[in-house]
Amino acid sequence: MKNNNNKEDVMMSKKLILNLHPPNENPGKSSKAEQYLITNNAAYYNVVVSVVAESGDFLYFQGWDNGQYETFTPDRYQYWAELPIGLL
DSSP states (O other): OOOTTSGGGOOOOOOOOOOOBOTTSOOOTTOOOSEEEEEOTTSOEEEEEEEEOTTSOEEEEEEEETTEEEEEOGGGOSEEEEEOTTOO
16 A cells, blocks of 8 residues: 655646647747647657747757657648656
């Protein structure tokens, strides 16, 4: 039997709701997200950052994939979502 007075034994859960966007919809200039989640048709996902032009317009995502730092253009992902700041 677990002792619920011990902090190590208490499990807390939190709900995370992701708003998935198709690749033809870009993050807006007002996005405050530091990281994004992208998914592809093969059921893989990556945590990535966005790359923006000096004007603030979204260009593409970049992040690690199988040990390589990759550029992810819209043809390489099925959906993207903003991750809350401080999640990872």
